[in-house]
Amino acid sequence: MQDIEAVRAALRAQRIETPSWAYGNSGTRFKVFAQEGVPRDPYEKIADAARVHALTGVAPLVSLHIPWDRVDDYAHLAAHAHDHGVRIGAINANVFQDDAYRLGSVTNPDARVRRKAVHHLLACVDVLDATGSRDLKLWFADGTNYPGQGDIATRQAYLAEALAEVYARLSADQRILLEYKLFEPAFYMTDVPDWGTAYAHGLELGPRAVVCVDTGHHAPGTNIEFIVAFLLSRGRLGAFDFNSRFYADDDLMVGAADPFQLFRIMHEVVRGGGLDPAAGVNFMLDQCHNIEPKIPAQIRSVANVQEATAKALLVDAEELAAAQQAGDVLAANAVLMDAYATDVRPLLRELREEQGLAPDPVAAYHASGYAERIRAERVGGTQAGWGA
Amino acid sequence: MQDIEAVRAALRAQRIETPSWAYGNSGTRFKVFAQEGVPRDPYEKIADAARVHALTGVAPLVSLHIPWDRVDDYAHLAAHAHDHGVRIGAINANVFQDDAYRLGSVTNPDARVRRKAVHHLLACVDVLDATGSRDLKLWFADGTNYPGQGDIATRQAYLAEALAEVYARLSADQRILLEYKLFEPAFYMTDVPDWGTAYAHGLELGPRAVVCVDTGHHAPGTNIEFIVAFLLSRGRLGAFDFNSRFYADDDLMVGAADPFQLFRIMHEVVRGGGLDPAAGVNFMLDQCHNIEPKIPAQIRSVANVQEATAKALLVDAEELAAAQQAGDVLAANAVLMDAYATDVRPLLRELREEQGLAPDPVAAYHASGYAERIRAERVGGTQAGWGA
């Protein structure tokens, strides 16, 4: 039997980071459906993220994406966040939307393009310095579409060089979160396709180069919780990019496609001590709300992570270990499933009320008039979006 | 031993259709990399397609996409094509890029949107009438991203209604090519996800509602040539959308990812009589040249289809049937592999020279100065693209 007070304490202590780009427009290659009231600049994105935190109580951090969130004065932006009750989280370096990057950024065959890309990464470390952020998140769209187009080993060497230069630039309290992805936008070969590649580069770089697990970036059939457990055991699980997918990198709301998988992942996190802030795991969302309204979708996503976490915390660890040790397959499975079958929504409602929050944050959002206000106010200007 | 003259005759008679949109810009949700010299209107697209035909001798047809290729006078466009030595092929109805279609077109919960979509489909039949085209190609981006978002059965009923109305509008010599796709842009449920759904609706509609097999639209592990063989045996293989993929709907050049699969597909086409024009199979390309130049990529793709066809024609059908009948697994496989291992490039070069063409159409294109000319001439205006 789990100690319910410990469960509650762990849930109170949980921190989830929302991404600035989730508040802007996004879409597929076929169409971006613009929504009313979408932010027009990083300040408005942070305001929306702050609203999500105000309603959920567990989302006090906002990831930025540079240059999407480029401002003249990052300290000012950080102060703005602080005024809204949130903080700047990970800085995402975007090296995939300049025309120069058609054939890659840090792995481009052209040395000048590689240089340009590294300069941008270094500039992002400046943003870390200015905002007090800990994490530089590196995801590379780099790869090739056709066999023969690029030389895999040469590109790996370029990648290692670029990472080394950036790693050397970090302060002692800063980290690289190296993200991997199976495919897209490159279709034949991706330069960091899997956790093994990210982990191997991290080992070669040093202890502050850790892995970011995006839950949508795996081949079908991959056991993600295995990866989580392994990385945690080696001290290399730096962060999650939470979202969900049915097929490819769908970037749907976390927990929407396979809530049981999310629970299994959180079970390994709990099991491996990953909820302890000392473990250094950053629980981030990375989602695209192509057709649904963005703020309530973020709220729902935060709640989905909370529910999975609550269920994971409710797993009776002793009983589980005993059944595992006894080789009782069905009993061990049943211990896990019992926690999963539990309806934790009442528990989460209670915790919210304890903190003075509305028990149902989505309903509270709809009642708040915020959506109507931003639709009315945010007219004119250029809406934020993936391409903005 | 195959009759080599029959092989040559079949290769001379082959017709491949290229898509107008392959000459425009395309990309992923992350970035569209614009290229110089890209067409700015349907007339320039047709000029590029005509150039592909002039160099290959087997690509005299061009598919249009409406409204991407909307013009005031389609008869004029058809005459323009004729003047360039090509003809208008299939008309693709685009019902996915209007803001109204966020939750679907013909399966939208809102009756007005469904009406609007059907009106567009009917308008596309007008284009068939005006251009003398035979085929209306219907691909629906319709589907849902989240469980519960839409009712599957209701949406199927809407789909059937829309198809019936369009089918009733066709002339006796016009056809619907109904295309299926596993996923994207819808991520949870697609309204026509597989060949079974397209075939079932076709049966309910009538004999002129046939299936279009896009080679990139299947789940991993799907045996596409089985589908081809089955549809051919039932007289329901209407067309191919050729392209290739490693992971999802990558829309790479046909034959680039799995040339052996393309050969196996063409083997079933040959085996089932699908090369005979009476079979009514339209061999179309449907590709996106995101990072490579478009015209030579189309030329290469046409050549790839020719090579696969040549190898399929070289399969010794009698020897194969004998080994199959004898249950000699290795011998039967070897008959197929012998044809596949054959280098058919010399044969295709000969056939081109017989027709007064250059033996290497890509080299001929580069030598022709066409690329330089369009880069110089096509300045200003708006480049064509997926969103144009």
Add this chain to the structure above:
Amino acid sequence: MQDIEAVRAALRAQRIETPSWAYGNSGTRFKVFAQEGVPRDPYEKIADAARVHALTGVAPLVSLHIPWDRVDDYAHLAAHAHDHGVRIGAINANVFQDDAYRLGSVTNPDARVRRKAVHHLLACVDVLDATGSRDLKLWFADGTNYPGQGDIATRQAYLAEALAEVYARLSADQRILLEYKLFEPAFYMTDVPDWGTAYAHGLELGPRAVVCVDTGHHAPGTNIEFIVAFLLSRGRLGAFDFNSRFYADDDLMVGAADPFQLFRIMHEVVRGGGLDPAAGVNFMLDQCHNIEPKIPAQIRSVANVQEATAKALLVDAEELAAAQQAGDVLAANAVLMDAYATDVRPLLRELREEQGLAPDPVAAYHASGYAERIRAERVGGTQAGWGA
């Protein structure tokens, strides 16, 4: 708000069929781990199935597999079942374990083998007659391992011939359940690989040739509930073979790998009227308990189906339809997720107690001493198994 009494009534009326082979030994190609107490003949298998029914109250039917369950007198076996409180359900025709079937059964290139296979299928209809069963379940291991090994279209013709002969032999109240499977044991091409093929053959045969959906027989990314909804809408969903899988046809306990998918499937069943006995949907389990004890695994599986059904019944259909019609993506999804998040175990415990059953059937099984008894009694003889 769903009518809770209607929910309870539907749950009381539900009938699940367990397979005789699940009580015998099974394994992978690497190893079959034998378990103590496993049945040695069909009579003992039925006794075990009856035990599952006695404890769950909803599993009064047992599928047989012929020749695994061959007996001299099927009427006697049916009477034995009746004496144990259960009935014979679907008859599964096994045409894959005779040496003659190395290259296929009904699609074998050798006419004598095809004949032999059809004779076995017809003999299975005799078993239907003798046992009073309604359903002949046909799954064919037929296919090829290598391209070229067999001719796809010829094999389809052989398949159609065999099915027609068997269909003609059926009584008016008997049905063919035609099962499809993506791959395994054939690795290159399977003769009935997908629902489209099974459905197409069913249409050509007649109304009593319906489709059996094995939840483990699909390519990655396939939306199974779509197939369920479609087949139900056309009156062609004959049965489920329930099990679960992470990767391939793992045949794990239903609901063990993706309980949310099972819920979505049951939601479509409820939505499409499939729980109504008049719909003719046979809810069967088809599982292999390679490492876990078989009887409690069956009990757990039955409970998993019940839980998914209960959640599906709790979906607020009106609220869902309203949100769908309004195009409110998040609200519609939330209606579904609310039902899924509900802990239905208390409801099912209540229903069991109402029927005089123990609330926890697995615990009741362990307390009953049955496992110890069969371990003691079933010594000597040959254990039942996939190869037995």
Add this chain to the structure above:
Amino acid sequence: MQDIEAVRAALRAQRIETPSWAYGNSGTRFKVFAQEGVPRDPYEKIADAARVHALTGVAPLVSLHIPWDRVDDYAHLAAHAHDHGVRIGAINANVFQDDAYRLGSVTNPDARVRRKAVHHLLACVDVLDATGSRDLKLWFADGTNYPGQGDIATRQAYLAEALAEVYARLSADQRILLEYKLFEPAFYMTDVPDWGTAYAHGLELGPRAVVCVDTGHHAPGTNIEFIVAFLLSRGRLGAFDFNSRFYADDDLMVGAADPFQLFRIMHEVVRGGGLDPAAGVNFMLDQCHNIEPKIPAQIRSVANVQEATAKALLVDAEELAAAQQAGDVLAANAVLMDAYATDVRPLLRELREEQGLAPDPVAAYHASGYAERIRAERVGGTQAGWGA
């Protein structure tokens, strides 16, 4: 332009290892179809392997599987091999077919089972000593079927312990080849599921713990040649287990399912210097000939590897590098495809004739009367097989 004499020299120097178990019976969980003339002991398996070498000239090594190939005197077996013109290659430790291993071998929750497994691994090192083999190949069937069944991190720790003990036992010229596999026979979690896990354990063990890439052990969409290139660049590509697959671990003849992939893999091998014996890459086959005769299937497989190697050697490395460096996507792809399109069978026939071999080794096998002889001689006794 590649130096054709260098190509010929490289092909002459190539060495491929065939597996003893490929000469025995194998099958799927559904059925093992026994074949006539199959070996009844390791001596007969080696005789068959020697026959493959005699006909191909490039297969002088035979892998053993212990205990399938257990003999009293391994030195005697090695001498037998020598007398037949071949040598013992890798020793495969089989820790998955004892009843004790139902829940794992080196990761079993029961310490006694773990001990037993490690003892077997150590005993296999004794076989290396006795036979003079260099490579101990470790593939673990270990894993779990159900979430909760085992603790991932604990099992990783057990795995590390076992590997460390075995590594410590190796002589300075012996290696561990650690093989990974996505799934099967474990369905939920496999203890060494991917190259990242194998590589990570190898790094922790030492330089002589290298990775074995089985080409059938990956998730759909995995770019295997990327893994090959990466491991080669780090000196950790120890071996291949060649075979091919359409869906899962089908263990078909290498090159049968995707010959272009095999070519791409060999291209990375050539590019990374992996053909040089100093690189230490062991090119092994690992296949199951379930329905086709075994010896000619091995011959065909050897030839398929040779053809892919020949094509990879024909890639114009300079031209390729130039096109890659120039960012010419189509030209770079064309260089690769030109080599792939080349018919290398004449070259291989020439090389065989130079060595005094028949140009077509399969035909030579059929003409030799060997098949008839073993069918006649190998009557009685127990046929070798996966379970033997």
